[in-house]
Amino acid sequence: MDPTKKEYLANGGDHFIVCAADQMELALDEFVDEYGEAPDVYLLAEVMQELPDWRVPETCQYSEQKPVYILI
Known part of the structure; x- marks a missing residue:
């Protein structure tokens, strides 16, 4: 993991998306729309x-599935 992204999460950063595998395309589109970058x-x-020690979200942001990926 990129050290900058790791530090960002460790310090409470909230600009990320967690998603289930079948929601990846939606998550990518939303991330780019929201933050203007890949x-x-x-x-x-x-x-x-x-x-x-980082608290992992329990569900995908788009469904009740367990998240597999994080987009930062």
Whole structure:
């Protein structure tokens, strides 16, 4: 994970989207529309290993599914 993005999340940054695998296209479109740039995409499992104290959202932002990816 990019050290800048890791620090951003660790310090409470909130400009990210978590999504289930089947919602990735919607998440990418929304991220670009909202923030005006392409996101870095990471598997949430990897982020959780690097930031064990970070509170992971429990559901996808678009459904009740468990999120798989985070777009930062």
